[in-house]
Amino acid sequence: MEIASTPIQGCFVVQPQLFRDDRGLFFESYHAKRFQQATGIQVDFVQDNISVSKKGVLRGLHYQKGAAAQAKLVNVLKGEVLDVVVDLRKDSASFGRYFGIRLSETNRKSLFVPKDMAHGFLALSEEVIFSYKCDAFYDATSEGGIIYNDPTINIDWDYPEEDLIISEKDLKLPTFKEVFDDISFGNGL
Numbered sequence: 001m002e003i004a005s006t007p008i009q010g011c012f013v014v015q016p017q018l019f020r021d022d023r024g025l026f027f028e029s030y031h032a033k034r035f036q037q038a039t040g041i042q043v044d045f046v047q048d049n050i051s052v053s054k055k056g057v058l059r060g061l062h063y064q065k066g067a068a069a070q071a072k073l074v075n076v077l078k079g080e081v082l083d084v085v086v087d088l089r090k091d092s093a094s095f096g097r098y099f100g101i102r103l104s105e106t107n108r109k110s111l112f113v114p115k116d117m118a119h120g121f122l123a124l125s126e127e128v129i130f131s132y133k134c135d136a137f138y139d140a141t142s143e144g145g146i147i148y149n150d151p152t153i154n155i156d157w158d159y160p161e162e163d164l165i166i167s168e169k170d171l172k173l174p175t176f177k178e179v180f181d182d183i184s185f186g187n188g189l
């Protein structure tokens with residue numbers, strides 16, 4: 001397993017060792033001890049999620065607030081995505097900045113997303129099976145989000161706007177400024 005840091009503190013790219021032979025492929029998709037040795041992070045995942053998306057689906061940008069905040073280890077079982085993380089930690093040097101990376105069944109990379117990040121992805125292949133571990137349970141009452149095309153964060157999704165498939169719920173998400181400037185949103189997280 002190789003771990004690479006990103007411009008967002010605490011967010012790491014995980015490249016597992018791939019064992020290919022004439023049968024196919026094997027790799028350890030997660031190893032708690034090796035991950036902790038490489039990152040210094042001790043994380044206890046409690047929930048695994050899988051979502052299936054067709055090309056052009058954009059899920060996000062989502063996060064859970066407060067005690068329900070989730071760290072995630074995300075990866076792609078099938079297809080390819082542009083995965084995006086936004087730093088929502090006011091005390092962070094990368095507050096309001098995003099990091100994007102292509103995760104795919106080809107590169108087999110995972111991304112460790114620390115708590116208090118907004119997260120989303122764009123499905124780039126005909127079918128995407130997205131799999132991720134969370135260190136806190138789903139809590140609908142703690143869900144928050146930021147609109148995918150927020151002008152402050154200014155994510156380059158590099159995809160035709162007219163071909164995006166976004167849920168009605170996600171199309172109504174607030175902007176970054178509304179989340180952090182408008183106390184009606186509980187002053188952010």
Ligand SMILES: Cc1cn([C@H]2C[C@H](O)[C@@H](COP(=O)(O)OP(=O)(O)O[C@H]3O[C@H](C)C(=O)[C@H](O)[C@H]3O)O2)c(=O)[nH]c1=O
Pocket residue numbers: 049051059060062063119120121138167
């Ligand atoms: C996230 C979640 C959802 N649900 C239910 C709630 C809805 O009835 C249905 C679909 O949920 P949603 O539209 O929020 O699914 P996504 O848009 O894929 O949400 C995810 O999108 C981005 C990529 C994330 O990082 C989050 O993990 C998560 O918010 O599954 C559950 O029962 N448990 C869960 O943990």
